[in-house]
Amino acid sequence: MSVSHIPVWWGIPFLLLLTSIAVLPLIKKGWWAKFYPVMSIGLAVVTMAFYILFMHRIHPIVESGFEYISFIALIGSLYVIAGGIHIRLRGRSRPLTNAVFLAIGAIIANLVGTTGASMIMIRPFIRVNKYRIKAYHIIFFVFIVSNVGGALTPIGDPPLFVGYLKGVPFFWSVANLWHIWLFAVATLLLVFYVIDRRDFSRLNRGQQEFAEETGEEGQVEGLHNILFLLVVLGAVFVQHPLFLRELIMLAAAAGSYFTTPSDIHKRNDFDFAPIKEVAILFAGIFITMVPALEWIAQHAAAFGFSDAAHFYWTTGALSSVLDNTPTYLNFLSAATGMFVNNNVVHDLMTLFRDHGDTLAMGTVGPEVRSTIAFMLNYHPGAIASGVTTAGQVSTGYLLATRGVIVRAISVGAVFFGAMTYIGNGPNFMVKSIAEQTGVRTPSFISYIAKFSVPILLPILVIVWLLFFHG
Numbered sequence: 001m002s003v004s005h006i007p008v009w010w011g012i013p014f015l016l017l018l019t020s021i022a023v024l025p026l027i028k029k030g031w032w033a034k035f036y037p038v039m040s041i042g043l044a045v046v047t048m049a050f051y052i053l054f055m056h057r058i059h060p061i062v063e064s065g066f067e068y069i070s071f072i073a074l075i076g077s078l079y080v081i082a083g084g085i086h087i088r089l090r091g092r093s094r095p096l097t098n099a100v101f102l103a104i105g106a107i108i109a110n111l112v113g114t115t116g117a118s119m120i121m122i123r124p125f126i127r128v129n130k131y132r133i134k135a136y137h138i139i140f141f142v143f144i145v146s147n148v149g150g151a152l153t154p155i156g157d158p159p160l161f162v163g164y165l166k167g168v169p170f171f172w173s174v175a176n177l178w179h180i181w182l183f184a185v186a187t188l189l190l191v192f193y194v195i196d197r198r199d200f201s202r203l204n205r206g207q208q209e210f211a212e213e214t215g216e217e218g219q220v221e222g223l224h225n226i227l228f229l230l231v232v233l234g235a236v237f238v239q240h241p242l243f244l245r246e247l248i249m250l251a252a253a254a255g256s257y258f259t260t261p262s263d264i265h266k267r268n269d270f271d272f273a274p275i276k277e278v279a280i281l282f283a284g285i286f287i288t289m290v291p292a293l294e295w296i297a298q299h300a301a302a303f304g305f306s307d308a309a310h311f312y313w314t315t316g317a318l319s320s321v322l323d324n325t326p327t328y329l330n331f332l333s334a335a336t337g338m339f340v341n342n343n344v345v346h347d348l349m350t351l352f353r354d355h356g357d358t359l360a361m362g363t364v365g366p367e368v369r370s371t372i373a374f375m376l377n378y379h380p381g382a383i384a385s386g387v388t389t390a391g392q393v394s395t396g397y398l399l400a401t402r403g404v405i406v407r408a409i410s411v412g413a414v415f416f417g418a419m420t421y422i423g424n425g426p427n428f429m430v431k432s433i434a435e436q437t438g439v440r441t442p443s444f445i446s447y448i449a450k451f452s453v454p455i456l457l458p459i460l461v462i463v464w465l466l467f468f469h470g
Contacts, residue, residue: 010291040284077253082119084260106149147418159328167395274432312408316416374400
């Protein structure tokens with residue numbers, strides 16, 4: 001069977017897995033808790049059989065397997081290291097305190113990633129709110145810290161890191177997305193504050209006074225784990241040899257686990273149950289989503305995309321139910337194929353090789369001139385030394401001439417990852433940690449119906465109207 005004719009029904013195992021995650025915990029909670037590994041791995045095996053027996057192709061499965069190993073090594077190591085950091089905040093939560101905490105989390109997400117920020121901050125956030133913790137506290141944490149907050153740097157969220165590897169300059173995101181990030185984060189914080197303020201006002205006077213007491217003194221323990229955290233963040237940029245990056249991450253996690261006093265792990269209620277659940281479910285997701293992603297890539301041109309709005313909504317919608325990293329990559333590739341002129345890229349490569357940084361920009365057309373200006377701004381060293389790559393030039397051409405398209409893909413992938421529990425890796429981990437500490441969290445369907453659709457989706461619509469409409 002030709003690779004260009006993947007039947008759409010090969011996506012059935014993926015749909016079955018999504019449906020199982022959404023429905024079975026509601027109607028067969030005990031059964032699901034016992035047999036979800038069988039469901040996840042079983043459907044993955046079915047998908048692998050499709051590729052091996054019917055298409056005689058193993059490369060897409062292997063490639064997705066490599067991506068899964070990188071994914072689970074990153075979030076697993078951050079989970080373990082964060083579990084060794086115990087933060088005890090001074091006092092108890094009030095609405096403004098909570099909003100400031102979430103704002104800090106949104107900023108930190110760009111420095112240690114949404115996974116790192118989520119794992120470090122979710123436990124103290126739960127502890128400081130323990131006297132009145134509600135489901136909406138957890139959900140807004142997922143919205144702000146685990147997703148939207150990480151839109152400013154390639155470290156912030158995995159889709160942006162993939163873009164960096166494909167030639168998007170490191171500081172392009174903060175220069176081009178900061179205003180969208182600021183609007184979305186500020187709006188979510190405002191909505192959260194209004195909801196939290198209303199909930200706080202319903203407490204009786206005695207309960208409010210209890211909340212205003214000084215409480216225990218602030219304290220941070222396990223600070224040596226910051227060094228292990230920095231090792232993991234540095235390893236993100238290691239590309240060769242294969243799996244060295246993941247080995248460094250796992251070694252850092254092991255170092256953190258065995259050097260952290262057991263008392264800190266105990267006070268953090270740390271165990272491996274949340275990461276085990278995430279690892280098993282996402283193993284199935286990464287394999288069963290391969291046919292869906294390949295089908296999308298093969299039919300992207302037929303979708304008739306012509307502007308940023310198309311890329312924003314399509315990337316966003318699929319990032320809600322597929323892992324947002326491969327979704328970002330597929331649509332970045334589709335945009336490159338649609339808007340980048342390979343002949344121009346070839347000519348630019350020749351110009352850069354022959355003329356370095358002394359290019360006469362007045363003799364070329366506006367698109368070429370803007371691409372040259374972009375490359376001189378973001379890759380001056382590569383141009384001066386004559387070592388620019390085709391990927392750098394191709395991505396530079398796209399960013400210089402269709403930057404709004406890449407902005408739409410980036411925002412769609414990062415922001416819409418918060419629409420469901422499986423849109424981004426930290427979401428499920430935050431849910432698992434919250435439940436482990438006794439907090440009741442919404443089911444898969446309730447999360448969408450009560451929170452993401454009525455609260456997050458209108459904000460995403462406003463983002464579209466302000467930044468990607470017309």
